[in-house]
Amino acid sequence: xxxxxxxxxxxxxRSDELRVLISRTERGKAxxxxxxxxxxxxxxxxxxxxxxxxxxxxxxxxxxxxxxxPVAGFLTxxxxxxxxxxxxxxxxxxxxxxxxxxxxxxxxxxxxxxxxLPAPLFGNDKEAWLTLPSxxxxxxxxxxxxxxxxxxxxxxxxxxxxxxxxxxxxxxxVLRELFPYSDRAPDFLGALNGxxxxxxxxxxxxxSLPATGRNHKFHSIVASNQLLARAADSYEVPGxxxxxxxxxxxxxxxxxxxxxxxxxxxxxxxxxxxxxxxHFDFLPRVIADRKLAVLKSxxxx
Amino acid sequence: xxxxLVTQEIGSFRKPEYLSTVFRKGGDDVRKLIERATLETLGxxxxxxxxxxxxxxxxxxxxxxxxxxxxxxxxxxxxFVRSFDNRYFRKGSVVSKIIRKxxxxxxxxxxxxxxxTEKIKVPITGAxxxxxxxxxxxxxxxxxxxxxxADVVHEEILDLxxxxxxxxxxxxxxIQIDEPAATTNPSEMDILRDTVERSIEGIQGCEFTIxxxxxxxxxxxxxxxxxxxxxxxxxxxxxxDTLLPGINREQRTGYVDVKEFADRLGDRILGLGVTDVxxxxxxxxxxxxxxxxxxxxxxxxxxxxxxxxxxxxTRSRETGFRKLKNMVEAGKAFTDRT
Numbered sequence: 001x002x003x004x005x006x007x008x009x010x011x012x013x014r015s016d017e018l019r020v021l022i023s024r025t026e027r028g029k030a031x032x033x034x035x036x037x038x039x040x041x042x043x044x045x046x047x048x049x050x051x052x053x054x055x056x057x058x059x060x061x062x063x064x065x066x067x068x069x070p071v072a073g074f075l076t077x078x079x080x081x082x083x084x085x086x087x088x089x090x091x092x093x094x095x096x097x098x099x100x101x102x103x104x105x106x107x108x109x110x111x112x113x114x115x116x117l118p119a120p121l122f123g124n125d126k127e128a129w130l131t132l133p134s135x136x137x138x139x140x141x142x143x144x145x146x147x148x149x150x151x152x153x154x155x156x157x158x159x160x161x162x163x164x165x166x167x168x169x170x171x172x173x174v175l176r177e178l179f180p181y182s183d184r185a186p187d188f189l190g191a192l193n194g195x196x197x198x199x200x201x202x203x204x205x206x207x208s209l210p211a212t213g214r215n216h217k218f219h220s221i222v223a224s225n226q227l228l229a230r231a232a233d234s235y236e237v238p239g240x241x242x243x244x245x246x247x248x249x250x251x252x253x254x255x256x257x258x259x260x261x262x263x264x265x266x267x268x269x270x271x272x273x274x275x276x277x278x279h280f281d282f283l284p285r286v287i288a289d290r291k292l293a294v295l296k297s298x299x300x301x
Numbered sequence: 302x303x304x305x306l307v308t309q310e311i312g313s314f315r316k317p318e319y320l321s322t323v324f325r326k327g328g329d330d331v332r333k334l335i336e337r338a339t340l341e342t343l344g345x346x347x348x349x350x351x352x353x354x355x356x357x358x359x360x361x362x363x364x365x366x367x368x369x370x371x372x373x374x375x376x377x378x379x380x381f382v383r384s385f386d387n388r389y390f391r392k393g394s395v396v397s398k399i400i401r402k403x404x405x406x407x408x409x410x411x412x413x414x415x416x417x418t419e420k421i422k423v424p425i426t427g428a429x430x431x432x433x434x435x436x437x438x439x440x441x442x443x444x445x446x447x448x449x450x451a452d453v454v455h456e457e458i459l460d461l462x463x464x465x466x467x468x469x470x471x472x473x474x475x476i477q478i479d480e481p482a483a484t485t486n487p488s489e490m491d492i493l494r495d496t497v498e499r500s501i502e503g504i505q506g507c508e509f510t511i512x513x514x515x516x517x518x519x520x521x522x523x524x525x526x527x528x529x530x531x532x533x534x535x536x537x538x539x540x541x542d543t544l545l546p547g548i549n550r551e552q553r554t555g556y557v558d559v560k561e562f563a564d565r566l567g568d569r570i571l572g573l574g575v576t577d578v579x580x581x582x583x584x585x586x587x588x589x590x591x592x593x594x595x596x597x598x599x600x601x602x603x604x605x606x607x608x609x610x611x612x613x614x615t616r617s618r619e620t621g622f623r624k625l626k627n628m629v630e631a632g633k634a635f636t637d638r639t
Contacts, residue, residue, distance in 0.1 A: 013382070013383070014387075016380070016381065019381065019387060019389060022387045023387055026387065065385075065386045065387065066385070066386070083385055083579075085485070085515070085517075088485050088486045089485075090384060090392075090433065090434055090482065090485075091382075091383055091384060091385065092384065092385035093385065094385075094386075246436075247436050247437065247438065248379055248394040248436040248438060249394075249436070249438040281383060282382060282383075283382065284379040284380030284381060284382055284392070285380055285381075286379050286380050287379050287380070
């Protein structure tokens, strides 16, 4: 469809088969080699589906238990704390604890983060963008006994992300903002833009967006029309929430199309990125698959 | 009784593997295993010395949300969603008006009442938690959905009360409304209050308590429900406490909130969570006694009961037993001391 770029990002729900196999492996009733094979197959299958359903897609991360733990695994300086509720949901994540200065571990692709799955963190599809939590989100989610300040923390995270993207030869990075920005979003979130194409998916309840200036625009920021209108200097292509990652109700492709038309009109742009307001991991797999089919039906542009 | 201090469990206990591995198949054979597991669990509770044995560890229920949802019209299950790590639950989607098809707890109550002479407490998943843990494809807003869930809870309680009268026990029927999601959305405390009020409205002759756990702000709970007819609050505290012995604030950080409870709701019963259900460490009875003692600085001991923070289903049966036993011993040691 003209004027639409379809994006799928974040953790995609595991299949029942994978979920059961993980559970069996945890109980010592299946071997980790089988699990590795299953994760690789499921990742490949999903990437193949994503290729046919979207214009920009990122890794499905089906082996990730939550969105912060792998980061705490591939960087030194973190330990893992208690389970914490993620905002107003019934989903929990293991709290990262910032213990000391952060740096990327050697052989990060092969690291099995503590208590995470025995599988590589990233796949082999160079067309797939990386999907990673924004430093601001990690900082918000973490306990910080080290007292590190957020800007320094973000620099370390971005350095690590850049190293990862370079080593894996990726086109770009989808940064997920898992917490809403208050009235003033951090102004140092554009640091990665000069090096890589970066899409920032802001939390839908954000009240502001980062101002990154004309030199280092985000490839896209996904946010409300109102915020996007105020931050036109910060992105090349605006992005809208068209699919609800919090509800099983299926969207109608025509409504999405109308919504994108309205956004293009309001923002005076020829193209918008169309995606979900949350990754699909909050949904049952069958519903995620149906929502992906809706995205697919919007057609390649 | 342990010298006057009521000891109670909260609800769930780990199912024996012979039951958990076949539970979802249903049928007469599984029903027999449910009964066997209930009797065994009642035995565990009895051996630990509990005063109130609840419903024998909820062996009739697979899981608190799904159990009630399975007895309702209007909910469709599409599959599992993640709770954390590789732990998933079946989260229903509300696709039409919520209507109660049959009682979710009647058979359980009948069975337990005929096999236990101890005090019984029936946990029922609360309307707000049912709302919060459902996808909503049908109702225009969550308040309306929550009130329909509250009607279900109300009908359920009426049926249980009627059955309780037939059973003819010399005990007031204790109903515990389970609301782990109670304070998840601070902006929806009015919905929580309205659902609690509607769930118990006009029902006399029962004791109503609420169970809430892992809240980041009990204060909003106390405030929102202060004017309801709830007689007690069974709350988690141990998870937020230290494992250090002692009765000072530095050691008993998890129980500082008891003061706010006492200030607002001191005339109600406080079910004090004294053992952490999320760790395998079995807190010794001395530590548990310290937790009780610190709490009595704020809340009158006559209005304290002691219980685990939450259901013990996440721990092994052996660990669960040891936690309960130490809790009972601590209660006894505390009352003997005083």
